[in-house]
Amino acid sequence: MDASDIYIGLMSGTSLDGIDVAAVSFDPTLKLIATHSEAIPKPLKQNILQLTQPGHNEIDLMGSVDVELGKLFAQAINSLIHNEGLNKNQIRAIGSHGQTIRHRPEFNYTLQIGDANIIAEATGITTITDFRRRDMAAGGQGAPLVPAFHDTVFRSPEHDRILLNIGGMANLTYLPAAPKHEVLGFDTGPGNVLMDAWVLHHQNSPYDQHGAWAQSGHCDLPLLNKLLQLPYFHEAPPKSTGREQFHLDWLTQQVEPYSTSPVDVQATLLELTAQTVVNAINTYVPSTTFELFVCGGGSRNNALMARLQALLPNNNVCTTDNAGINADWMEAAAFAWLAKRCLEGKSGNKTSVTGARGERILGAIYQA
Ligand SMILES: Nc1ncnc2c1ncn2[C@@H]1O[C@H](COP(=O)(O)OP(=O)(O)OP(=O)(O)O)[C@@H](O)[C@H]1O
Numbered sequence: 251m252d253a254s255d256i257y258i259g260l261m262s263g264t265s266l267d268g269i270d271v272a273a274v275s276f277d278p279t280l281k282l283i284a285t286h287s288e289a290i291p292k293p294l295k296q297n298i299l300q301l302t303q304p305g306h307n308e309i310d311l312m313g314s315v316d317v318e319l320g321k322l323f324a325q326a327i328n329s330l331i332h333n334e335g336l337n338k339n340q341i342r343a344i345g346s347h348g349q350t351i352r353h354r355p356e357f358n359y360t361l362q363i364g365d366a367n368i369i370a371e372a373t374g375i376t377t378i379t380d381f382r383r384r385d386m387a388a389g390g391q392g393a394p395l396v397p398a399f400h401d402t403v404f405r406s407p408e409h410d411r412i413l414l415n416i417g418g419m420a421n422l423t424y425l426p427a428a429p430k431h432e433v434l435g436f437d438t439g440p441g442n443v444l445m446d447a448w449v450l451h452h453q454n455s456p457y458d459q460h461g462a463w464a465q466s467g468h469c470d471l472p473l474l475n476k477l478l479q480l481p482y483f484h485e486a487p488p489k490s491t492g493r494e495q496f497h498l499d500w501l502t503q504q505v506e507p508y509s510t511s512p513v514d515v516q517a518t519l520l521e522l523t524a525q526t527v528v529n530a531i532n533t534y535v536p537s538t539t540f541e542l543f544v545c546g547g548g549s550r551n552n553a554l555m556a557r558l559q560a561l562l563p564n565n566n567v568c569t570t571d572n573a574g575i576n577a578d579w580m581e582a583a584a585f586a587w588l589a590k591r592c593l594e595g596k597s598g599n600k601t602s603v604t605g606a607r608g609e610r611i612l613g614a615i616y617q618a
């Protein structure tokens with residue numbers, strides 16, 4: 251492999267289930283070279299969660315978490331390089347998404363932390379971060395950003411395709427086969443975030459493996475209908491959301507007037523994720539025949555995948571594994587791609603998705 255062929259993407263998503271690192275090359279097509287997962291220590295996870303909600307002493311806490319995350323991100327990258335026997339000279343750049351601690355497109359700001367100065371210093375590799383704010387400065391949502399990557403690697407000339415990422419939040423990308431329609435993309439709402447929060451609270455488990463607990467309960471229709479009334483689900487794209495809207499306290503308030511058992515709430519939350527995705531597809535995707543490829547941790551939840559397939563009986567629902575890209579590493583690969591675009595001086599956003607005034611080069615470069 252030629253020098254500087256590899257880009258590293260680093261994703262620390264809203265689920266806080268761990269840090270995903272993917273070493274990727276793009277010439278001639280996307281190739282996943284190596285991957286690494288780094289655990290987030292519990293106290294750090296608690297501090298990040300605290301920063302996602304308004305609270306006291308936020309600036310000091312943010313400063314210390316910014317540094318701690320910068321060090322942990324660098325450690326994750328150095329581990330991948332060491333474990334895989336990669337040569338740093340082969341790596342052109344790191345694209346680090348950063349940890350979102352606040353996302354408020356309604357006030358034109360979004361905040362991702364994990365100091366890239368520290369990453370560049372500790373790895374000796376040029377690091378790019380802060381991918382969202384230029385899109386926002388141009389009037390966009392700053393999210394989702396992966397649709398431009400999906401467009402490059404997943405577009406099919408024969409079939410309309412939908413890419414669905416089910417992480418903490420869920421976001422979809424519609425890729426029309428012919429250029430008769432625009433690429434669409436937006437956050438549909440919660441992916442796993444509410445299910446994770448509920449199962450942690452009631453079962454002390456970080457997530458509901460394959461949705462087994464949800465499947466042992468029954469969806470509570472009145473509660474589901476109440477949740478479906480949330481204005482976010484009825485807003486037209488461009489739109490994006492986060493933990494500011496979907497968190498345990500909000501959920502607890504919603505559930506309070508109902509006498510639903512915890513297990514039935516879990517079943518209802520799984521149904522909420524599935525129905526909000528399918529409602530979004532039925533409302534905004536101008537095609538009834540498409541291939542649906544799912545990625546992100548939710549693609550490993552068999553019960554959720556089965557509900558999606560049941561709600562879309564005429565279309566094939568599968569994971570991106572079936573299209574040759576491991577569903578667990580899509581987002582990290584996307585940030586490797588965004589780093590490449592930035593260094594090449596090419597745009598990283600899709601105006602039809604984020605609503606920005608124009609295509610922009612995304613990211614700030616921290617030279618090695
Ligand atoms: N086997 C499984 N069964 C059920 N759920 C699973 C399984 N594996 C992963 N998950 C879910 O996937 C989540 C992690 O998904 P992922 O890593 O895609 O999220 P993220 O990247 O942090 O989020 P986002 O895309 O919103 O930034 C876990 O918290 C869990 O809820």
Ligand SMILES: CC(=O)N[C@H]1[C@@H]2OC[C@@H](O2)[C@@H](O)[C@@H]1O[C@H](C)C(=O)O
Pocket residue numbers: 263264350353360392393394395396397417418419420421437490491492581
């Ligand atoms: C602000 C923020 O971090 N948003 C994330 C989050 O996680 C999923 C969804 O909400 C998506 O909008 C976005 O991430 C992906 C990588 C994106 O920008 O495409």
